[in-house]
Structures are given as structure tokens and as C-alpha cells.
Amino acid sequence: YPLALFYRHYLFYKDSYLIHLFHAFTGLSIAYFNFGPQFYHSLLCVALQFLILRLMGRTVTAVSTTFCFQMAYLLAGYYYTATGDYDIKWTMPHCVLTLKLIGLAVDYYDGGKDQNSLSSEQQRYAIRGVPSLLEVAGFSYFYGAFLVGPQFSMNHYMKLVQGQLTDTPGKMPNSTIPALKRLSLGLVYLVGYTLLSPHITEDYLLTEDYDSRPFWFRCMYMLVWGKFVLYKYVTCWLVTEGVCILSGLGFNGFEENGKAKWDACANMKVWLFETNPRFNGTIASFNINTNAWVARYVFKRLKFLGNKELSQGLSLLFLALWHGLHSGYLVCFQMEFLIVVVEKQAVNLIQESPTLSGLASITVLQPFYYLVQQTIHWLFMGYSMTAFCLFTWDKWLKVYQSIYFLGHVFFLILLFTLPYVHKAMVPRKEKLKKKE
Numbered sequence: 001y002p003l004a005l006f007y008r009h010y011l012f013y014k015d016s017y018l019i020h021l022f023h024a025f026t027g028l029s030i031a032y033f034n035f036g037p038q039f040y041h042s043l044l045c046v047a048l049q050f051l052i053l054r055l056m057g058r059t060v061t062a063v064s065t066t067f068c069f070q071m072a073y074l075l076a077g078y079y080y081t082a083t084g085d086y087d088i089k090w091t092m093p094h095c096v097l098t099l100k101l102i103g104l105a106v107d108y109y110d111g112g113k114d115q116n117s118l119s120s121e122q123q124r125y126a127i128r129g130v131p132s133l134l135e136v137a138g139f140s141y142f143y144g145a146f147l148v149g150p151q152f153s154m155n156h157y158m159k160l161v162q163g164q165l166t167d168t169p170g171k172m173p174n175s176t177i178p179a180l181k182r183l184s185l186g187l188v189y190l191v192g193y194t195l196l197s198p199h200i201t202e203d204y205l206l207t208e209d210y211d212s213r214p215f216w217f218r219c220m221y222m223l224v225w226g227k228f229v230l231y232k233y234v235t236c237w238l239v240t241e242g243v244c245i246l247s248g249l250g251f252n253g254f255e256e257n258g259k260a261k262w263d264a265c266a267n268m269k270v271w272l273f274e275t276n277p278r279f280n281g282t283i284a285s286f287n288i289n290t291n292a293w294v295a296r297y298v299f300k301r302l303k304f305l306g307n308k309e310l311s312q313g314l315s316l317l318f319l320a321l322w323h324g325l326h327s328g329y330l331v332c333f334q335m336e337f338l339i340v341v342v343e344k345q346a347v348n349l350i351q352e353s354p355t356l357s358g359l360a361s362i363t364v365l366q367p368f369y370y371l372v373q374q375t376i377h378w379l380f381m382g383y384s385m386t387a388f389c390l391f392t393w394d395k396w397l398k399v400y401q402s403i404y405f406l407g408h409v410f411f412l413i414l415l416f417t418l419p420y421v422h423k424a425m426v427p428r429k430e431k432l433k434k435k436e
Contacts, residue, residue: 001183003143004246008172012163012248019161020138027141031093034147038090042097045073046140049101050133058112066105071321074098078325086389093147095322099293100140104131104154106297121296125153135161144243148236150267150289152249165251167260172248178262179246185270186238193231200228202389205399218403219379226382229389230286237267237287265289277373278347279339282381294319313337323388328396331387335407339380342411345418353425383407 003026011019031039049066056062077091103125110118110126118126131139131154139157140146159165166173202225204210210218244250244265252264272285283291294315302311320333350356360369383406387396400408 001179001243001246004179004243007247012166012172016161017134020134023138023143024134024141026143027146030143030146031090031141034088034093035090041073041077041090042094042140045070045094045097045101046137047133049104050131050136053105053108053131053136058109060109063105063109067102070098070101075321075325082325085391096145096147096149096151097140098322099151099290099297103151103293103297104136104139106301107154119300125155125296127154142249144240144247144249145265148240150237150241150244150265151293152244152265152289156249156264160247160249165248165264167251167254173251174260175245175248175250175262178250179242181242182238182245183242186235186242189231189235189238193228193235196228197232200225202229202386205386205390205402206395211402215403219406222382222386222399222403223375223379224382226385227378229382229385233287234268234270234273238270241265241267277370277377279336279343279377279381282377283336283340309341312340324391326391327393328387328389328391331396332384335380335384335387335411338408338411338415339384342414342418345422346414349418349422349425352422354427355425380407380410 007019007022011022028039028043031042048069052062052066052069056065074091074094077094081087081089081091104127107125107127108131110122111128113126115123115126135154135158138161139154142157145152156165168174205222205225210221213221241250245262250262250265252261254260267286267288267290269285269288272281276282276285298318299311299315302314305311305314316333316337317330320329323329350360359365383400383403386399390396390399
């Protein structure tokens with residue numbers, strides 16, 4: 001926040017090279033302060049990425065080289081620094097940097113294509129000019145997003161440098177209050193997490209006391225823990241979003257009523273996250289910019305496969321590997337894929353079945369439905385997060401055995417039975433109408 005204030009008051013409309021230098025120097029300082037001489041990992045990858053862009057140009061070779069090198073470097077870092085516990089080390093900001101640099105290469109490649117051959121989204125992100133080393137460094141080390149994100153494009157960063165990200169052209173952005181709101185909300189989550197974290201831990205899932213508890217208690221503890229464990233991520237993203245807003249990077253144009261929007265760097269939709277009872281609601285409200293990055297640079301680029309589910313599965317596999325080499329990440333994202341597929345089947349069944357849609361529309365039963373949905377939602381979010389947070393197969397397998405692999409059993413049964421239920425409960429005319 002002090003860096004964002006300094007930037008606002010002394011650099012907002014200054015020469016571009018000064019702004020790039022400021023961002024590069026402050027980001028490198030943060031890296032050195034946190035990780036000591038290991039900051040060279042990021043410096044090396046940024047320098048080599050610049051050389052790839054300059055020497056290989058706007059080619060498929062440059063994109064594939066970037067993807068292979070940056071991902072290989074990250075995975076090698078995971079391999080050589082891995083332990084069985086959650087560690088904060090140089091690989092944490094490096095995974096954020098990896099996505100930035102891959103996105104930079106793809107956008108640079110798109111910038112050399114005929115504009116008419118690009119989608120409207122690709123046109124918005126395509127880089128037409130040739131980034132200098134200073135620009136790449138400033139983009140990579142921007143202090144508000146270096147450690148934990150969010151993701152943003154080079155074009156958006158350059159708009160900040162050029163003084164375009166303000167609601168009052170020619171003046172500093174009126175972003176102090178919006179920034180303080182996100183900071184305050186982040187601090188609320190921080191206080192809550194700090195007070196409760198000693199009492200709700202994943203370590204308890206591995207204890208004999210947990211095993212000896214009744215089945216319902218084990219499930220309820222997993223439900224509460226699964227909701228609570230995400231708050232540390234919510235805290236980080238809200239606090240860093242405030243920094244981005246304060247600097248101006250969070251500016252996202254205006255609403256129809258003329259009110260400025262400051263959600264360009266939002267990684268959380270807090271109200272949706274807390275209230276939506278669907279798994280897709282959590283996906284849409286949690287780690288938003290990373291999910292958008294994967295959709296833009298992985299999922300949509302796999303369109304040539306001609307199979308949406310396959311593209312989605314490969315995108316989640318990429319996300320799992322990006323998080324790390326532990327088996328728990330693969331299990332977590334495998335569960336996400338399974339849950340999303342089943343949830344889509346269930347929603348279609350309820351919407352297309354006259355009987356079920358009639359039951360779902362009964363007003364007096366809405367609170368009951370909501371409670372059941374939220375219970376299922378957060379129980380199996382906790383189930384998925386168990387593997388994510390316990391990392392190694394011996395730990396998450398022990399916990400899954402203690403609740404009889406409830407998540408896998410529940411969703412696999414639904415996966416294979418819902419199509420038959422759909423066939424039995426949806427009239428033929430409804431199916432024909434859907435096809436039309």
C-alpha cells in the first residue's frame with residue numbers, strides 16, 4: 001500500500017521508463033526480502049522470456065518454447081523444493097509469474113496475426129508493439145501482484161503506465177475508498193482466520209480422535225474445515241486487490257449509470273462465494289483471474305479438439321500440474337471435473353423434468369432446498385480440498401478411507417444413474433424441444 005501511494009502521488013503521469021523502473025525495482029526488492037538470493041529464479045526466467053520474444057518473434061515456436069521452458073522450470077522448482085507440508089518459498093510467486101510469461105508470449109503471437117482472424121477477446125489482449133526488456137520487467141514484477149497475483153495482461157499494464165486507468169482523465173484515480181473497502185474486507189477475513197485457525201486444522205483429520213468420532217461428525221468437520229481453509233486465500237486476494245485498485249490497475253471502465261468499476265483485478269466475488277449453493281458458483285467467484293487465464297489461454301485454445309469435456313479435463317490437468325507435483329492436486333481437480341459434470345446433469349434434469357421443476361419452484365420449500373444444496377456443496381468442497389491441502393497420497397488416502405470415499409462414491413453413482421433418471425422423467429417432447 002505505501003508503494004501504491006508513492007506511485008499515485010509521484011509517478012502516475014511521469015515518463016514510462018521511470019514507472020517501469022519503479023515496478024521492476026520494488027518487485028525485485030520484495031522478492032529478495034522474502035526469498036533472499038533465490039530471487040534469481042524469477043530474474044532468469046524474465047530475462048530468458050525477453051530473449052525468446054526477440055529471437056523467435058511472433059511464432060508458434062516462441063509460444064511452445066515459452067510454455068515448455070516456463071512450465072519445466074516451475075515443475076523442476078517444485079520437485080527440488082518439495083516437502084510433505086505447505087511451504088512458502090520462491091516457487092509460490094514463481095507460479096504466478098509462469099502464467100504471466102506464458103500469457104505474454106501468446107498475446108505477442110496473436111499481435112502478429114490478421115486482426116480479423118482473432119476473436120474479440122484475443123484482439124483486446126493481442127500485443128501489437130514489441131515490448132522492451134524494461135516493459136517486460138515492470139509487467140513481471142509489479143509489486144501489487146508479484147507474490148500471489150492477480151493475473152493481468154501486458155496491455156492492461158501498459159494502460160496503467162500510460163495513465164489511462166483512471167476515472168478522471170488527467171488526474172489521479174478516485175480509487176482510495178474502493179481500495180480501502182477491499183482491504184477492510186480482507187482484514188475481516190484475516191482476523192477470522194487468525195482466531196479460528198488454531199482450532200480448525202487439517203492436521204486433525206489425520207488424528208485417531210477424528211477417526212474415532214461418529215461418521216456424521218467426521219463429515220461435518222470436513223464441511224466446516226473445507227469452508228474455513230479457503231479463507232486464507234480470500235484474505236490474500238482481497239488485500240492485494242486493494243493495492244491494485246489504489247494504484248489504478250483495478251480500473252475497469254464504467255457501469256451504464258456512469259459509476260466507475262474497480263474490479264479488473266478482482267480475484268474474489270465475496271457475496272457470490274458466500275451465498276451461492278452451487279459448485280459452479282464457487283468456481284465463478286474464487287480465484288477469478290487465474291480461472292479466466294486458463295479459460296483464455298488453455299481451454300479456448302483447445303477448441304480444435306472438438307470436445308468440450310476433453311478440453312475442460314485437460315485444462316484442469318494443467319491447473320493441477322501448475323499447483324505442484326503432489327498427488328493431492330490431481331485428485332482435487334479430478335474431483336472438480338467430476339462434480340461439475342454431475343452438477344450440470346442434475347441442473348438439466350431439474351429444469352427439463354416437469355415434476356422436478358414443479359417441486360423446485362415451491363416457495364415454502366426454498367429454504368430447505370438451499371440448506372440441502374449448501375450442505376452438499378461445502379461437504380464435497382471440503383472433500384476435494386482434503387487432497388489439495390494434505391498433498392501426499394498416504395495422508396489424503398487415510399482421510400478418504402475414514403469416510404469411505406464418500407465423495408467419489410456419491411458423484412460416480414450420480415454420474416451413471418442421472419442419465420437413466422433423465423430418460424425416465426423428461427418427456428420426449430421436452431427432449432425434442434431441447435434439440436431444436
